[in-house]
Amino acid sequence: MKKLFAVLMAAAMCMSAMTACSGGGSTGVTPETQGETQAASTDASDYEVTEPITITWWHAMEEQYTDLLNEVIDEFEASQDLITIDAQYMGSYSELNEKLATAQAAGEGLPAIAIANTPYVAQYGESGMAENLDPYIEATGFDASDFGAGMLEAAQYDGKQVSLPFQISTQVVYYNADMAKELGVEIPEKFSDMTEFLSKVSIVNNGTTERYGTIVPGWDQWYFETFYLNNGVKIVNDDGLSSDLDSEAAINVASTIKEWCDNGYAYFATGETASDDMRQAFIDGRTFSVLHTSSIYNTYVDRCDFEVGMAWLPGGDDGSKLSEIGGNVLFIPAKNDQATKNAAWQFMQFLESKEMNMKWAEGTGYMPTRNSVLTTEEGQAFLEKKPAFQCIFDNLNEIQPRIQNPAWDNLATIWKNGMAEMINENMDVTSSMQEMTQEINEVLEDQ
């Protein structure tokens, strides 16, 4: 008996870490809801802030943005007397997501306002975690129609405006413009022309690559996702329960990317330091181009000793050249009390204002999101400072919302792992894609 007790004690101690990370000791059947679930009133007085209040803002802006962040907060606090902001850096998007989920489950410790990477909008909207902002917009007359249509849609779930676009980016090709001039080349407009193009700009001697044509980020499927979308692959079928990543079109795209890598024209970047390694390879001139997010434009320009060019991602043969929205949105957790939500809405309106939007766009690599900026003289002034953004301005209507499916995160992980394994381990493309799709279908059906 004593021995059994000893074994139980030992095993229980073993489990302490497990129970901590698997949510032990938490809720009842219905976790406590502190505030009203949804504010439905469209009376402006219901959204006023009447008492002094300090609200918390969870964000993922790193140290280089601290001055800009403080400047914006100081301006907001100076603009009114009642609301003070406690801005807290919560790490990367995924770390912020984990902290939000934990606070949501605990029913306390939620921020008044937070940013979220665009793919999380579906999860937050579906779960009711994010407040429906439609009544706020209607009651306070906030002009949401001034946002680009695709951007606004990306911040919706099931037709409800559960967030607003904040720091928006999209996928682009960065290239060494000096090198391009020297070689007399331009980034092709079609994906099918890429293999020939990459063979011209890369240098491969006796099977050893001295300069890559491009680098495909394999740590996030977002970067190669548009190649599939523009070539007729839906990724998630209309039934929401299956994928067409085993279709002929999808296999063709995967085969082409693998061919680039097999020939030494490109490499598929994976691992914990893949992003840093890719960035450094471009800065060092070890690659002609990279596929990356437009938000990192300032970093490349500051660190490269050559002219940095930015081009739209090559599209499909039928002229399709869609891209997908990246960056983050702002949302208000629905569980907060109404006074906190009202203060958060005041702050959100300030952050989303046209003036602040330009401030973010100029101080970071994110793009202007307001039509009243994009299509006016202010937009032209922005382009004079950052001419490389012309390719984005030319294709604003092509920027689409992300695919919204509650199982998306899981699907994306299987997809990028499958691509990495197929390319880096030199596996058969057709069978790899079929196997991967089967796994994705199981996940979609399991939800």
Next chain:
Amino acid sequence: MSNSKTAAPPAGARKRRKSTSAWLDFLCVLPALAFLLVFIYYPIVDLVRISFTDWNLIKPQYNYVGFDNWIWLFTGSGTKYLLNSLKVTVLYTAGELAVTIIGGIIFALIFNRMTKFFGTMRAIVFVPKYVAMSSAAVIFLWIFNKNTGILNHFLGILGIAPVDWLGDRNIALLSVLMLTGWRAIGYGMMIYLSAMMGISKDYYEAASLDGANAFQRFKSITLPLLSPTTLFLFVTTFISAMKVFQSVDILTSGGPYRSTEVLVYLVYQYAMRDFRIDRAATIAIVFFILLLIFTAATMKVSNKNVHYDS
């Protein structure tokens, strides 16, 4: 006779004193017991309950779904992930046990000399244990970098092609174990050293007089008398190795291609990335049962093979 009668308390009083003492003992352990009940046993019981729900961490409500999660784990898409993680965890645990126990004994034998130089060397070997795993893992992330890491730089000097330490599925787990070994080997050494000092010199003198050489003395005296220490290291290292998380999270995030996805990381993925607390709880219970069986088996085996007479 009369004196002894007055000295011995009556049986009833002895019984009362014993009973009072037992209550006092119980009161003394009560705070610890309460702590265990609230923070260890209740969460374990709650895990079982959660495994019968469909609880998504960010949703406000959940339902009881019977054995759905268990069916998913043992006959659905969860099976292959569980089996893969079990395999990875067992391999990692075997590696850490080997490093801690075999490496620990070897280092203890090398450094078992009470001079200033060897004292300094012991400290150098032991110090990594005090470096936080998160800090050490970030440094190893740089060391292992395929393009800019110092390890490949040295290999290059020797004319060896760069190795993808964290990106090659056949090497990644070994790389994680290298970090573990760097931290654990000094700990194993110190535990064995302290045990070696407790072995009476008489045994060695007697064996020498009988003509035993150094290896025979080690095999027939040191090793058997270190068996309680080995058991202690085996059980504690096994449990900590099965729970490995931080180094995997920082170095590989379970990749490449799930080749370092240990059990705790799998639980973490379901709980914190997919928000499927229900599935995470189901896997955690399986893990708990496995540890329980192993701990019981180890204790049973240890009764026959551990010598406590040093």
